[in-house]
Amino acid sequence: MNLVVAEEEKQAQHLRSTLRSTGDMLDQEMRRAKQAESKAEFAELRARELAVRVNTAEMGKRYAESDAARANEEMRRYQMLIESLEKQVTKFQADIRVLERQRNEADESASRARDTARKFQTELSKQQAKEKVIEESPMYCRKKWFVTGHNEGWDAGYAEGFDDGREDGFEEGRQYGIREGRESAFKQGRMISQKGGFEYDREQGLDKKRQLALHAFDEFFTAEVDENDYTVSSGLSQRWTVLLHLHILVKICFIQLFFIIMSFALPLPSAGLASGRRRPKNLPSLPLSAFSPPSTGTSDMFPLPPTPSAVFPGEVVDAHLRSEALESASLDLVGTEVAGAVLLLNDPSIPEGLQSSLTQNVRVLSVAVPFDLSAIPPDHPDLSESSGIPQSLYTSYTASHEAPEARSQAIETLKWAFSNSHLVDIDVQSDIMSNVAKYEVFEDLLMKATAELPGDRKVNLVLSNILPPPHDLSLPIVKLLSDPSYRNYQGHSASLSLFPNLYVKFTPPMWNQTIPGPADPASETDQHREWKRRIKMFIGPVVEAFGYERIIFGTSPSFAAPSLLNPADWYALVRESFAELAVEQDAIDAIFSLNAKRIYGSP
Structure with missing residues (x-):
């Protein structure tokens, strides 16, 4: 009985050891299974990542291809634009050459105009200096005749008042006659002296100005025309004859214009004596055309812009007509x-x-x-x-x-x-x-x-x-x-x-x-x-x-x-x-x- 029990205990221990080893092996296999599962999950994750990268690469490739196509299209557009710009540059260069030629012509015309303007300004300065001398003589004459008329009027009034007072009363008549005679004679003498002095001075001044103007014009004509031109040839003699006739005609016109200007420029006698000063004088001015070159804007190279009232299209196509405006549309637009x-x-x-x-x-x-x-x-x-x-x-x-x-x-x-x-x-x-x-x-x-x-x-x-x-x-x-x-x-x-x-x-x-x-x-x-x-x-x-x-x-x-x-x-x-x-x-x-x-x- 003891042997049987010992044998059973021995078998039980053997079974327990076998069970323990089996459990250890089971644990080891479970750990290996978990490791294999984790490796599989990691591999699946890597596969998904690789798939995403492949998709990304393919999308990048498509984007790159589209960008390349767009870049090629842009390059073609820019090439067309460059060709158009080159044509425009060539055209602009031709326009610049034309404008430079026109600018040179305008500079030459401006230079000639400036020379003419300087010559006219010199003559104008001389004329102004002569007119200033002429303006001083009438004032001196008016003052002289005014004093003379005043003295003569006073003497006449005094004599007349003295005689009348002697008849009506020496003292009363003397004072009254002297006062009234002086005032009356002063007024009358002043009016006579003003009128006579003004007329006299006006005639003297006009004669003097006419002589000075003719003399200045003769000097200007002499300086511009060579007197020996008529001795060179018959053609130049004819030229001198034409210039002489032109000289006479211009002189006559100048004299007439001078009298017209002087009739408006001289002050009235009352205004000149009352104020005691000369009125401001309007000096002659040159036209603006003397200071500007001839206009070239009306040539064939610079046509005038069309008049807005004369530019009409042959017909009109309304390319943007809303359907609700169809009823109000017409066959004629102005x-x-x-x-x-x-x-x-x-x-x-x-x-x-x-x-x-x-x-x-x-x-x-x-x-x-x-x-x-x-x-x-x-x-x-x-x-x-x-x-x-x-x-x-x-x-x-x-x-x-x-x-x-x-x-x-x-x-x-x-x-x-x-x-x-x-x-x-x-x-x-x-x-x-x-x-x-x-x-x-x-x-x-x-x-x-x-x-x-x-x-x-x-x-x-x-x-x-x-x-x-x-x-x-x-x-x-x-x-x-x-x-x-x-x-x-x-x-x-x-x-x-x-x-x-x-x-x-x-x-x-x-x-x-x-x-x-x-x-x-x-x-x-x-x-x-x-x-x-x-x-x-x-x-x-x-x-x-x-x-x-x-x-x-x-x-x-x-x-x-x-x-x-x-x-x-x-x-x-x-x-x-x-x-x-x-x-x-x-x-x-x-x-x-x-x-x-x-x-x-x-x-």
């Missing part, structure tokens, strides 16, 4: 025929009357169907097949599209529009022309939307409401040139012109109807003139950047404007502004009709 219009629809449906390409008043050349930049339209009806009128797309760009998410969606929508239409109109309702940050966002949107277009596909892009841009009317026009907003406008206009197929519409601005300033708000003429001054300030930079081939005329303002202007008033304002900038006839025709016909026709 004497110019309206050949057609581009109609901007409010919704994709076709209004009645367009199927025949004619409305009540004006012919519709093309229709612009609206779409929203916020989302790609689910369907795009083709109105050109049902109406027979060419079709384009139209949208509005606002400040809400400047956010990153909205900008990404706008880029995709524009890509869709470029792939479904040959022309896209964008109504810019954000102040991108004077704000640098807003312009950079808009330019980035255009570059990304046009970057993936095929090279053989030409899509025209038309921007409206940037010519003229939104403008603060409280800013005086004299400060506009130095204002940062105007400088930004100039730079942004030049930058937009680098897009080869981008056009600008000249539409009514979203300004107030009244221009503040020195002009009378109640005067329509002053308001019209002030509007033209401000509008011409914005025309210049766009014409320099885009030329006349990429500017289009329209009469309706942006859809954001609350009201419509009178089309005839806006047409007259734009036409006169271009005419006053000395625009030629072919440029006027291009802006008002030819450009719109070229891009809004059938693709």
Whole structure:
């Protein structure tokens, strides 16, 4: 029994040791399993990281390829710009050579004019010195005859008073006679002496001045003409005869002119004696033409600018006509025929009357169907097949599209529009022309939307409401040139012109109807003139950047404007502004009709 118990205890100990070793092995295997699991998780994490890096590398590669394509496109644009600038530099150099030649001619003319002016000034100084000597003699004569008349009058009055007083009363008559006789004789003698002295001195002075003037003219003629010219040849003798006759004729005219001037220049006797001073004398002055070179501005090289009242386009194409303004449109704008219009629809449906390409008043050349930049339209009806009128797309760009998410969606929508239409109109309702940050966002949107277009596909892009841009009317026009907003406008206009197929519409601005300033708000003429001054300030930079081939005329303002202007008033304002900038006839025709016909026709 003890052996059995001992054997069982031995087996139990063996089992316990086996169990302990098995537990240790289990613990070891569990630890190895945990290590293997952690290694697997680490490997999975590494795999995810590698996948992310691969995706990042692929996106970077795509971005690099797009940047390279954009850089190549920019390089091509800059090469075209450089070629254009080189042509302009060549033209400017030729103009500079012409201007230098004209400047040399003007300097020579100015030098001759200055020599002539100095000669005339010398003669004028001599004449003034002689006239000063002549003016002193009449005053001396007047004073002498006044004293003489005074003494004679006093003596006569005294004798007459003494005789009368002796008869009526020696003392009373003496005092009364002397007093009255003195006063009467003094007055009468003064009047006689003034009249006689003035007439005498006037005749003496006129004779003296006439002699001095003739003597001065003879000296001047002698100094200018050589007396020995008649002895050289028969031709010179004839010249001397002509000069002699001319001398006599000029002398006669000079004498007559001298008497006329002296009749107005001499003072009246009462004024001269009462004041005791000489009146100021109006000295003769030379004409301004003696101090300026001959005008060369009327030659063939400097033609006069055209008169605004004489410059009219052959016809007008209204490239921006809102559908609600169709009823008020007419076939005539202040004497110019309206050949057609581009109609901007409010919704994709076709209004009645367009199927025949004619409305009540004006012919519709093309229709612009609206779409929203916020989302790609689910369907795009083709109105050109049902109406027979060419079709384009139209949208509005606002400040809400400047956010990153909205900008990404706008880029995709524009890509869709470029792939479904040959022309896209964008109504810019954000102040991108004077704000640098807003312009950079808009330019980035255009570059990304046009970057993936095929090279053989030409899509025209038309921007409206940037010519003229939104403008603060409280800013005086004299400060506009130095204002940062105007400088930004100039730079942004030049930058937009680098897009080869981008056009600008000249539409009514979203300004107030009244221009503040020195002009009378109640005067329509002053308001019209002030509007033209401000509008011409914005025309210049766009014409320099885009030329006349990429500017289009329209009469309706942006859809954001609350009201419509009178089309005839806006047409007259734009036409006169271009005419006053000395625009030629072919440029006027291009802006008002030819450009719109070229891009809004059938693709």
